[in-house]
Amino acid sequence: MVATCYVYIKHFSYVHIKHFSCHYPQHNKHTNRISDSTLKSKSLRISDNQFQTMAQNQPIFQTEEHFVQIPVSIERDSTTLINSNRKPNHWPTILLSTVFVIIGQSIAKLLENFYYDKINRSEYNEHRQNDGVWTQALLQTVGFPLLLLPFIILTTKKHNQPSSDNQFHYKSLAVIYICIGIVMSVQGRLSAMGKLEIPFGIFTLIYTTQLFFTPIFASFVNKTKFNRWVVISLLLAIVTGALTLSSSFGGEPDEAELNYARGSWAALFAALCFSLLLCNIQNVFDSYIFKRTESTTRKPSFASVFEVIIFSSLVATLISMVGLFVAGEQHDLKREMNGFPKGKGAYVMAMVGQAVSWQIYWVGIVGLVFSVSSVLSNVISVVTWPIVSVLVVIFFNYMDDEFDVFKGVALITAVLSAAAYFFRLHKENQHFVQVPVSIERDPTTLINSNRKPNHWPTILLSTIFAIIGQTIAKLLENLFYEQINRSEYNKRRQNDGVWIQALLQTVGFPLLLLPFIILTTKKHNNPPITSDQFHYKSLSVIYICIGILMSVQARLSAMGKLEISFILFTPISVTQLFFTPIFARFVNKIKFNRWVVISLVFAIGAGALTFTSPFGGVSYNGEHKYARGIWAALFAAICFSLLLCNIQNVFDSYIFKRTESTTRKPSFASVFEVIIFSSLVATLISTVGLFIAGEQHGLEREMNGFPKGKGAYVMVMVGQAVSWQLYWVGIVGLVFSVSSVLSNVISVVTWPIVSLLVVVFFNFRNFTGEGDDEFDTFKGVAFIPAALSVAAYFFGLHTENRDSVN
Numbered sequence: 001m002v003a004t005c006y007v008y009i010k011h012f013s014y015v016h017i018k019h020f021s022c023h024y025p026q027h028n029k030h031t032n033r034i035s036d037s038t039l040k041s042k043s044l045r046i047s048d049n050q051f052q053t054m055a056q057n058q059p060i061f062q063t064e065e066h067f068v069q070i071p072v073s074i075e076r077d078s079t080t081l082i083n084s085n086r087k088p089n090h091w092p093t094i095l096l097s098t099v100f101v102i103i104g105q106s107i108a109k110l111l112e113n114f115y116y117d118k119i120n121r122s123e124y125n126e127h128r129q130n131d132g133v134w135t136q137a138l139l140q141t142v143g144f145p146l147l148l149l150p151f152i153i154l155t156t157k158k159h160n161q162p163s164s165d166n167q168f169h170y171k172s173l174a175v176i177y178i179c180i181g182i183v184m185s186v187q188g189r190l191s192a193m194g195k196l197e198i199p200f201g202i203f204t205l206i207y208t209t210q211l212f213f214t215p216i217f218a219s220f221v222n223k224t225k226f227n228r229w230v231v232i233s234l235l236l237a238i239v240t241g242a243l244t245l246s247s248s249f250g251g252e253p254d255e256a257e258l259n260y261a262r263g264s265w266a267a268l269f270a271a272l273c274f275s276l277l278l279c280n281i282q283n284v285f286d287s288y289i290f291k292r293t294e295s296t297t298r299k300p301s302f303a304s305v306f307e308v309i310i311f312s313s314l315v316a317t318l319i320s321m322v323g324l325f326v327a328g329e330q331h332d333l334k335r336e337m338n339g340f341p342k343g344k345g346a347y348v349m350a351m352v353g354q355a356v357s358w359q360i361y362w363v364g365i366v367g368l369v370f371s372v373s374s375v376l377s378n379v380i381s382v383v384t385w386p387i388v389s390v391l392v393v394i395f396f397n398y399m400d401d402e403f404d405v406f407k408g409v410a411l412i413t414a415v416l417s418a419a420a421y422f423f424r425l426h427k428e429n430q431h432f433v434q435v436p437v438s439i440e441r442d443p444t445t446l447i448n449s450n451r452k453p454n455h456w457p458t459i460l461l462s463t464i465f466a467i468i469g470q471t472i473a474k475l476l477e478n479l480f481y482e483q484i485n486r487s488e489y490n491k492r493r494q495n496d497g498v499w500i501q502a503l504l505q506t507v508g509f510p511l512l513l514l515p516f517i518i519l520t521t522k523k524h525n526n527p528p529i530t531s532d533q534f535h536y537k538s539l540s541v542i543y544i545c546i547g548i549l550m551s552v553q554a555r556l557s558a559m560g561k562l563e564i565s566f567i568l569f570t571p572i573s574v575t576q577l578f579f580t581p582i583f584a585r586f587v588n589k590i591k592f593n594r595w596v597v598i599s600l601v602f603a604i605g606a607g608a609l610t611f612t613s614p615f616g617g618v619s620y621n622g623e624h625k626y627a628r629g630i631w632a633a634l635f636a637a638i639c640f641s642l643l644l645c646n647i648q649n650v651f652d653s654y655i656f657k658r659t660e661s662t663t664r665k666p667s668f669a670s671v672f673e674v675i676i677f678s679s680l681v682a683t684l685i686s687t688v689g690l691f692i693a694g695e696q697h698g699l700e701r702e703m704n705g706f707p708k709g710k711g712a713y714v715m716v717m718v719g720q721a722v723s724w725q726l727y728w729v730g731i732v733g734l735v736f737s738v739s740s741v742l743s744n745v746i747s748v749v750t751w752p753i754v755s756l757l758v759v760v761f762f763n764f765r766n767f768t769g770e771g772d773d774e775f776d777t778f779k780g781v782a783f784i785p786a787a788l789s790v791a792a793y794f795f796g797l798h799t800e801n802r803d804s805v806n
Contacts, residue, residue, distance in 0.1 A: 100364025181315025469727030547681025
């Protein structure tokens with residue numbers, strides 16, 4: 001089997017080769033090779049025409065069976081906002097950091113609203129608007145120990161790389177990390193203070209000024225140059241931040257607590273500190289960390305992102321803890337826990353959830369600075385605000401807060417802002433060409449032969465998409481069933497809307513057309529592929545079969561949840577983890593090692609322990625149809641397992657074979673291809689079923705009677721469609737990158753997260769029907785096997801990748 005690594009060279013430049021780990025044959029018209037003696041010279045000049053010929057036609061032979069990085073010293077123009085140490089077109093790292101920012105900030109702010117919404121602040125003294133600000137500042141940094149494990153793994157992996165003491169600038173970095181930590185704690189404290197002393201709309205407008213400060217600091221401190229696309233992105237981001245002025249906040253002060261002067265200054269200086277923080281972090285990378293590897297053959301590792309966060313957060317945490325004890329806020333924590341309406345467990349999870357979410361946010365923020373610049377980092381942070389604003393409308397019942405015009409326009413400008421910046425990155429990356437280098441490696445058990453080992457960004461990005469997509473989709477599904485007035489439905493109401501729910505899982509596939517077109521047209525210069533390799537007819541039949549399975553699985557799943565109690569539906573759905581390994585073994589010929597088996601066992605435990613989770617559309621006693629509901633849930637599990645294994649079969653037997661006779665690797669575009677064509681079939685089937693069942697007549701009635709308004713109803717439905725597409729990209733991406741087994745494991749271990757968030761955002765009855773749903777022991781314990789399941793599988797992948805390299 002053959003894998004491919006890439007060297008990125010700018011057009012119209014020459015290649016100066018410092019070091020090689022593999023041998024190139026002598027290039028001439030007779031042998032068409034490059035001799036080893038040529039490589040012993042200090043430099044090798046290659047013309048542009050020769051370079052293009054080599055890139056397309058030359059086989060490259062290895063002397064050692066491992067993956068190599070070929071450092072190439074080239075002369076290229078300075079990019080405007082791309083660090084010179086970042087590989088061009090390394091979109092997985094950029095996208096992964098972007099997703100971390102959006103997800104981390106969204107969850108952290110939702111939990112912050114939940115916290116302020118539930119605590120009884122009326123018992124606080126007259127200066128209560130200042131109570132808890134050090135606690136909130138502490139939560140933004142105290143979770144840094146969670147980053148120690150990935151930091152240790154990434155740093156020990158490079159332990160044999162040369163470096164000198166002078167390159168590390170230990171003393172300078174220590175001072176800078178202390179300064180960054182001070183700025184982090186001050187910014188967190190001022191931000192929390194500002195939100196509690198002035199109306200949230202005014203705070204938002206003032207806090208948006210960070211988008212003015214960051215470009216100024218970036219220009220003078222980081223010597224960043226701006227082009228029109230960056231300026232357009234900044235302007236749209238400023239408009240986005242300003243349009244979220246209508247957003248609500250759970251801790252907003254009443255008239256007696258307002259302090260405009262102090263709150264406004266706090267918000268302004270918080271914005272200033274955040275901009276200064278980002279530019280200082282970029283300065284650390286440019287002036288210190290990137291210089292560590294200038295005299296070596298290796299690129300700066302993403303471990304440097306964890307390094308900056310860990311040491312800076314350590315300082316910030318110490319400062320916030322001192323401030324917390326000096327202010328006496330520690331006495332409020334126990335009182336708040338005891339009086340928390342959702343119970344002590346929910347209070348702890350809300351606080352822990354904020355700490356974890358803020359660390360995810362900081363990894364994304366600093367990761368974007370590392371990969372691109374402080375400006376993009378700030379832009380992505382601000383364009384997340386409309387998402388939070390919409391989610392607050394959906395999950396909280398604040399007075400007069402609805403999905404208005406401002407929120408809708410803000411979402412549009414947010415998308416345009418991010419698109420403008422990413423388009424500029426795409427244009428800059430087009431100045432680079434790719435040279436394929438083929439080397440051999442051993443087959444692995446659960447890693448597709450066409451996937452580059454250790455390509456963790458793609459795996460992690462797919463995992464995050466699967467978790468986030470499923471979580472948001474199921475939360476919105478619960479909200480939908482909670483808000484609609486089902487008492488007006490007929491006696492068979494438990495079947496109403498099942499085709500709509502099935503349709504929502506696939507109807508959003510047009511959103512994937514743009515990335516699919518971009519990724520496919522990007523490869524137009526690659527060697528031609530014959531029509532026989534494409535297996536058009538076979539793929540068409542398979543896509544139709546997968547589409548049928550998708551629609552049937554979604555329909556049966558929706559039906560099962562509405563006809564039997566959710567406490568029974570969940571254990572039956574877990575059986576998919578029994579079916580998938582069986583299908584994978586016989587259909588995909590997958591071999592299992594002990595880590596995969598351990599992961600499956602833990603995943604089954606995690607899924608089974610979520611049986612206490614409530615569901616917004618759960619049937620009443622008079623609606624139970626156990627026989628039909630049980631069979632529906634069981635066949636839904638079988639269909640899902642069969643669906644995943646068929647998708648893997650498409651990759652292994654058809655799509656991967658397209659490139660066997662070429663020098664290029666299968667693109668992630670094949671993931672979009674599978675989803676788009678299969679979802680098209682599934683959407684047509686679900687649409688026909690919807691009209692036959694007459695469910696279209698209930699849509700207008702539901703919209704008009706939706707308590708949160710028509711706009712919120714539309715956003716809930718659209719949100720489900722978009723979230724399910726994120727889920728499918730993650731699920732199919734994991735099949736493409738690893739296997740159907742890992743894809744199913746990640747899907748199931750997401751259930752405890754959904755279970756916890758349902759407790760946070762809804763007031764459902766518990767599984768016994770005798771009290772409110774709380775964060776009980778089962779939900780807490782479910783997180784342990786879920787985490788162990790993922791850890792076991794990823795450790796197995798790490799072991800396999802290490803063996804393939806060695």
